[in-house]
Amino acid sequence: MKAKLILLLVLTLLLLSIPSIFLAPGSVLAQSGGDYDLEWQTLSNGGEQFASGGNYQLGFTVGQEAPPLVSSGGSYQLVQGFWAGATGLAPAKPKAITDLKASKVSGKCQLDWSAVSEDVNGHPISGVTYNVYRAIGDPYFTPGATYATGLTSPTYTDPESTVFGDANKNAFYLVTAVSAGGESDISNRVGTFNFSLVPGTQP
Structure with a gap:
């Protein structure tokens, strides 16, 4: 009988001394006495x-x-x-130009706009160039082939002087900015407007 009690005591002590690494996180063993520290790691x-x-x-x-x-x-x-x-x-495309202006300088149409220095997310960009699109007689044209490309300054003068003074040569322009992120949306539209007067007879 004494041997059985000793064996039972040994088994109890072995169970109470199992390392915590074999236990699931948060597991606790019931105990009747002594001090024990249970440790485990978890992400908060x-x-x-x-x-x-x-x-x-x-x-x-x-x-x-x-x-x-x-x-x-x-x-x-x-x-x-x-x-x-x-x-x-991937970089984002440049912001669109919103202040394109056209003016007559030395008989030709000069385009001016503010330089683009940010992408559509407001992040600074560099190495920006500009494309100019032009159409004759169509103020709401859809951009196709570029009229001028790779411009590094925010200004351009149309070499054709006939866009002023010829009613059949009304020219309309759009400008886009180009960077590593692609081509911007189109700018506001500007153009020239010429009209002819036909003399009449007094009734």
Whole structure:
């Protein structure tokens, strides 16, 4: 009988000494005495967080170190954490020109507008060029082939002087901005308007 009691006591002690790593998180063993420390690891949150700036977006798992700095380039490296060599997002197209103006300078039509320096998301861009589209006699034309392309300054003078003074040569213009993100939406429309007077006879 004494041997059975000793065996039962040994089995009880073995059960109470099982390491916590074999237990599911949050499991607790009932005990009748003694002090025990139960330890386990768990995440307090889940999912992803995102940090963005310029033309990129960085995602990192909750619990990782946050990115120590935000780069202004198209790619960057996460110094603290587990990721490196992230690829930048595709750049967005430029904002559309909204202040295109036409004026007569030395007998020719000169177009002027404000330089575009931001994309449609408000991020700064560089290397912007401009395309000019023109149609004769059609104020609401749909842009097709460019009339002038690759302009680096926000101004253009139509070399054709006949757009002023010829009622059959009313010219209408649109301008777009072009960057690495593509071509912008069209600008406001401007044009020239010429008309002829036909002499009549007094009744």
